[in-house]
Amino acid sequence: xxxxxxxxxxxxxxxxxxxxxxxxxxxxxxxxxxxxxxxxxxxxxxxxxxxxxxxxxxxxxxxxxxxxxxxxxxxxxxxxxxxxxxxxxxxxxxxxxxxxxxxxxxxxxxxxxxxxxxxxxxxxxxxxxxxxxxxxxxxxxxxxxxxxxxxxxxxxxxxxxxxxxxxxxxxxxxxxxxxxxxxxxxxxxxxxxxxxxxxxxxxxxxxxxxxxxxxxxxxxxxxxxxxxxxxxxxxxxxxxxxxxxxxxxxxxxxxxxxxxxxxxxxxxxxxxxxxxxxxxxxxxxxxxxxxxxxxxxxxxxxxxxxxx
Amino acid sequence: xxxxxxxxxxxxxxxxxxxxxxxxxxxxxxxxxxxxxxxxxxxxxxxxxxxxxxxxxxxxxxxxxxxxxxxxxxxxxxxxxxxxxxxxxxxxxxxxxxxxxxxxxxxxxxxxxxxxxxxxxxxxxxxxxxxxxxxxxxxxxxxxxxxxxxxxxxxxxxxxxxxxxxxxxxxxxxxxxxxxxxxxxxxxxxxxxxxxxxxxxxxxxxxxxxxxxxxxxxxxxxxxxxxxxxxxxxxxxxxxxxxxxxxxxxxxxxxxxxxxxxxxxxxxxxxxxxxxxxxxxxxxxxxxxxxxxxxxxxxxxxxxxxxxxxxxxxxxxxxxxxxxxxxxxxxxxxxxxxxxxxxxxxxxxxxxxxxxxxxxxxxxxxxxxxxxxxxxx
Ligand SMILES: Nc1ncnc2c1ncn2[C@@H]1O[C@H](COP(=O)(O)OP(=O)(O)OP(=O)(O)O)[C@@H](O)[C@H]1O
Ligand SMILES: [Mg+2]
Numbered sequence: 001x002x003x004x005x006x007x008x009x010x011x012x013x014x015x016x017x018x019x020x021x022x023x024x025x026x027x028x029x030x031x032x033x034x035x036x037x038x039x040x041x042x043x044x045x046x047x048x049x050x051x052x053x054x055x056x057x058x059x060x061x062x063x064x065x066x067x068x069x070x071x072x073x074x075x076x077x078x079x080x081x082x083x084x085x086x087x088x089x090x091x092x093x094x095x096x097x098x099x100x101x102x103x104x105x106x107x108x109x110x111x112x113x114x115x116x117x118x119x120x121x122x123x124x125x126x127x128x129x130x131x132x133x134x135x136x137x138x139x140x141x142x143x144x145x146x147x148x149x150x151x152x153x154x155x156x157x158x159x160x161x162x163x164x165x166x167x168x169x170x171x172x173x174x175x176x177x178x179x180x181x182x183x184x185x186x187x188x189x190x191x192x193x194x195x196x197x198x199x200x201x202x203x204x205x206x207x208x209x210x211x212x213x214x215x216x217x218x219x220x221x222x223x224x225x226x227x228x229x230x231x232x233x234x235x236x237x238x239x240x241x242x243x244x245x246x247x248x249x250x251x252x253x254x255x256x257x258x259x260x261x262x263x264x265x266x267x268x269x270x271x272x273x274x275x276x277x278x279x280x281x282x283x284x285x286x287x288x289x290x291x292x293x294x295x296x297x298x299x300x301x302x303x304x305x306x307x308x
Numbered sequence: 309x310x311x312x313x314x315x316x317x318x319x320x321x322x323x324x325x326x327x328x329x330x331x332x333x334x335x336x337x338x339x340x341x342x343x344x345x346x347x348x349x350x351x352x353x354x355x356x357x358x359x360x361x362x363x364x365x366x367x368x369x370x371x372x373x374x375x376x377x378x379x380x381x382x383x384x385x386x387x388x389x390x391x392x393x394x395x396x397x398x399x400x401x402x403x404x405x406x407x408x409x410x411x412x413x414x415x416x417x418x419x420x421x422x423x424x425x426x427x428x429x430x431x432x433x434x435x436x437x438x439x440x441x442x443x444x445x446x447x448x449x450x451x452x453x454x455x456x457x458x459x460x461x462x463x464x465x466x467x468x469x470x471x472x473x474x475x476x477x478x479x480x481x482x483x484x485x486x487x488x489x490x491x492x493x494x495x496x497x498x499x500x501x502x503x504x505x506x507x508x509x510x511x512x513x514x515x516x517x518x519x520x521x522x523x524x525x526x527x528x529x530x531x532x533x534x535x536x537x538x539x540x541x542x543x544x545x546x547x548x549x550x551x552x553x554x555x556x557x558x559x560x561x562x563x564x565x566x567x568x569x570x571x572x573x574x575x576x577x578x579x580x581x582x583x584x585x586x587x588x589x590x591x592x593x594x595x596x597x598x599x600x601x602x603x604x605x606x607x608x609x610x611x612x613x614x615x616x617x618x619x620x621x622x623x624x625x626x627x628x629x630x631x632x633x634x635x636x637x638x639x640x641x642x643x644x645x646x647x648x649x650x651x652x653x654x655x656x657x658x659x660x661x662x663x664x665x666x667x668x669x670x671x672x673x674x675x676x677x678x679x680x681x682x683x684x685x
Contacts, residue, residue, distance in 0.1 A: 050525045054684040072527070080525040084518045090327050091320065102316020103526045148522075 001028045003155050003186040004049065008058035011044050018044045020209035021058065026188060026202070028154075031181045033200030034190040035300065041209040042190040043083055046157050049188070050080045063154050079153035081144050083160045083190075089133030093124050096132055097147060104151035118146030121176055138169025145176060149185065156180065158189040162196065174199050194297040205300055213303055217296055224303060225294045227251060229263045230274055233288035243282040252305040259288075261298055309535070313528050317536025321510065325540050335506065339498045339548045343555045346490050357441060360387035360404035362395065367415030373426070373452060374408070382444055392427070399431045406430045406441050418456055439620065491556035492644035493617035496637040498552060499545050499575070500582050500611045505603040506541050507586025512599040515590070530676065538583050545579055546572075565651025574643045574661060581636040581664045584671035591675045591682075610635035617641060639663050 004026035011019040019041040026032040036042050047053040049062055051071040060067045063077035087096045097118055101111040119125045122142040124135075135143065141161055149156050158177070162170040174196065181187050189200070197203050197217065204214040213220060234240050241260050244253045251263040268274050271289045279286060294302075325332060359377065363370050378385040386404045389395060395407040409427040417424035428445055432438045514520040523533060556562035564571060586603065593599035613619060614628075615637035621629055632638050639660040646657045654661075 047521075050521075052521055052524055052683070075525060075527050078525060080522065082518055082521050086517065086519045086522045088320070088324070088519060091323055095320065095323060099316055099320040100522070100526075102319070103313055103523065103528050105310065105312055105527070107312065 002026065002061075003028045003030075004032075004060065004062050004188065006045075006049070006058070006060040009045065009048060009055050009060055010057045011041070011048060011053060012056040017209050019048070019055075019206075022204075022206065022209070022211045023058075024204050024211065024214060026186060028186055029181055029184045030201040031177060031187045031189065031199065033197045033203040034188060034206070035192065035194065035197055035203060036190070036206040037192060037304070039208075040206045042192075042206065043159055044209075045206075046080075046159050046188070046190060050078060050157055051075060077154045079148040079151065079156040081148040081156070081158045081161055083163070085140055085144060087132050087140070087144055087147060089131070091132055092129050093119070093122075093132055093135070093143060094128035096143070097128075097150070100147040100150050106151065114150050118143065118150065121146050138165045138173070141165055141169070141173060142176065145173070149180065153185070155186040155188065158187065160190050160192065162191060162193065170196075194300050195295070197296045197300075203296075205303060207304055213299070220296060220299050221294045224299050225263070227263055227266055228268065228291055229261055229294050229298055230271060231256070231259050231261055231288075231290055231292045232278075232286055233259050234284055234286045236284040240278070240282060240284045240286075243284070244278065247277075247281065249277070252302055254301050254305075256297070261292070261301075263298065263302060309529070309531055313532050314536040314539075317528070317533060318539040321537050322540040324510070325544065331506070335502055335544050335548065336551070338502060339494070339551045340555060342498055343491070343494055343552055343559065346494060356384050357382055357406065357437075358386035358404040359383040360389050360395065360398045360407045361385060362389035362392050362407070362409045364392070364412040365410050365414035369415040369418060369456070370410045373410065373414075376452065377408075377445075377448060395427075395429050399429055402431070404431075405437065406445070419460060421460065439623065490617075491552065491560060491562040492648040493615070493641055494556075495549055495552045495575075495644060496578065496615060496640040497611040497617060498548055499578060499640075500585075500635075500637050501604070501607045502548055503541065503545050503579055503582030504586040504589060504607045505600060506544070507538060507583050508589035508593065508599040508603045509596055510537055510541070511587065511590035512593055512596050516595055530679075534583075534587065541583070542576075542579055545582075546575070549575055562648070564648050566647035567653065570653060571644075571647045574640070574647070574657070577661055577664050577668075578636060578640040578643070581668040581671070584668040584675065585636070587675045588671045588678075591678045607635075611637040614638060615641050636664055636667050639667075 002025045004024075006022055006024050008021045008023055009019055010017065010021050022041075022045060034042055034045065044053065048055045049060055049067060051067055051074050055068065062074045065073040065077070067074055088099070091099065094115070097115050098111070101107070101114060106114060119128065122139055124130070124139065124143065132140065132143070145158065145161060148158070161177075162173050165173065170193075177187050177189065177199070191197070200217075202214070202216050203220065205212050213224060215223065232240070237255065237258070237260060241253060241255055244250050244260070244262060249265045249268055251265055253260055253262045255261075262274075264274060268277075271291060275286050275289050278284070361374050363374060374385070377383045383406075387394075387398050389398060389407070389409075392409045395409060398404050398407055407429040409429075411425065411427070414424050414426070426449070430438045430441050430445075511520075514523070553562075553564065585606070589599055589603050589606070593602055610632075611617065614621075614632040614635050616632070617637065621632050621638065624632070643657040643660050646652050650656070
């Protein structure tokens with residue numbers, strides 16, 4: 001069963017096309033990752049799906065309702081957490097929860113139950129009277145997620161919920177997303193942290209408003225990457241990176257922490273062969289080289305570099 | 309309209325207001341400041357007006373006429389002219405605001421029961437003051453006439469019963485006290501400014517912080533959102549109005565002559581137009597700064613200059629008179645003066661109420677249309 005079906009969704013701002021004929025479908029209860037660099041059109045797509053922006057052309061069914069013709073009904077089945085923190089900083093934790101509960105028509109015991117749940121997941125028990133603005137970033141995001149699903153929506157849209165959050169908080173945030181999905185909620189989540197894509201059951205990648213890849217992690221890795229990827233260590237990492245970019249047998253190269261990942265053309269099979277070629281051409285000593293299985297990041301870098 | 313949702317929004321908005329001490333203080337102190345400022349610092353009362361006199365008659369009666377004028381607190385004798393030709397230059401050089409020329413034979417003509425004329429010239433540059441001076445002088449001349457007639461007939465041994473006893477009581481504003489006149493004007497000015505600015509700021513703030521998106525994805529309707537958000541500001545505006553009424557009474561003895569219920573209801577109607585104007589500003593402005601600037605610009609000056617608050621609309625050029633219709637304060641001022649000063653009811657100001665309702669409708673409609681346009685962009 002599909003929760004979301006986007007059909008040639010397009011949004012133009014004047015002559016600029018922010019989202020360009022994007023089509024995809026999201027199954028009920030899955031965690032659907034929507035990836036793309038800054039300005040790729042992620043937020044614009046989400047806003048259309050939530051009814052905050054009208055598509056220039058195309059349509060989408062969200063929870064079975066057309067975002068064009070039944071925007072009011074769409075509102076009854078979705079929750080939305082915007083990219084910018086959008087709880088009220090000058091209200092306390094409890095006041096924010098009560099407000100959004102009230103907005104969704106919750107009161108009495110059902111509101112109380114949801115309030116307890118949110119306080120639990122955000123680790124804010126006993127801190128109902130704290131001003132929301134004074135909370136640390138990670139806690140704010142959990143609170144925002146809690147209020148976004150206060151009414152138990154079928155589908156929740158999360159727009160870069162983990163951006164600007166420290167790695168530990170990010171991990172626990174993803175655990176929360178998982179538990180929502182296990183309860184049957186469809187989670188549509190955007191991120192530009194490519195490694196977070198691994199947590200998603202299905203992924204689409206957009207670039208400059210165009211959909212350039214879709215599928216699950218396994219499919220993406222096998223389908224889009226046929227050549228070998230080597231992980232290389234060297235004291236002169238940056239120089240190596242710069243020189244390697246220009247070489248004919250290098251498809252793409254990027255830095256990963258204290259190593260670089262290098263994708264070669266099909267003519268190179270062996271690590272030693274590559275090591276010799278690199279050292280003789282660049283004159284930079286390599287301290288380590290090995291073939292690695294592609295990560296999603298490698299796939300995306302390959303796809304995005306390939307476009308340029 | 310779901311009352312529970314409206315209540316949740318109103319409650320939240322009230323908390324914003326109560327937590328924003330600066331705004332709250334501003335909203336409450338602003339009216340007190342304005343009423344003191346206008347009441348004392350700027351005194352529009354006509355007092356100690358400089359008067360120049362040319363008395364060609366030099367009789368006891370003509371002296372009596374001049375002294376009667378200059379003895380009052382309203383007029384001071386500034387120039388005693390030696391010819392009637394001087395009058396123009398005296399006015400032109402601002403040596404006096406009004407010039408009076410008493411012709412030769414003034415005394416004799418009156419005693420003989422003939423008609424005589426006193427020439428009065430008023431500096432018309434400030435139409436408002438000129439008007440007030442004219443009213444004073446007219447009143448004075450009338451009183452003088454009555455007295456003179458009585459005196460003459462008494463000399464002939466007849467006691468004159470004046471059929472129509474005219475004494476210059478200025479209707480609706482007995483002592484022409486400007487401060488008293490100002491109180492209603494201040495109410496409209498304060499409500500317009502605080503209403504438009506606070507409403508536009510609160511909506512733009514939600515836009516600026518994108519909290520509005522969180523509300524827009526919920527089942528809350530535009531009507532519920534607007535109603536919920538403005539309720540606290542309506543309450544505040546009404547408190548402001550009460551402050552001005554009370555201070556007006558304490559400081560200037562200004563008493564509401566008409567019905568408090570009508571005052572309350574028409575104030576609500578006026579608030580509606582302030583709010584729709586505020587909404588409109590919030591729709592066209594994208595930042596609080598812009599909203600504040602635009603809000604101030606379209607309320608402060610018009611409600612001061614174009615509303616008939618300080619300057620009489622009737623004495624403005626025709627073209628400006630048409631422009632005055634853009635400020636709802638003009639219409640509310642008519643209503644307020646009717647209720648406050650004349651103590652009359654609906655039948656005297658229903659056209660103004662209708663105008664305010666239409667005004668609200670137009671701006672509400674424009675706000676909704678522009679919002680829809682922006683969403684579809
Ligand atoms: N209201 C608007 N008017 C004009 N251009 C817009 C508008 N909103 C977005 N854009 C443009 O559309 C493009 C996509 O924006 P969008 O916010 O959807 O990107 P994103 O993928 O969410 O990026 P980010 O990771 O920075 O959030 C950008 O180039 C942006 O400048
Ligand atoms: Mg975005």
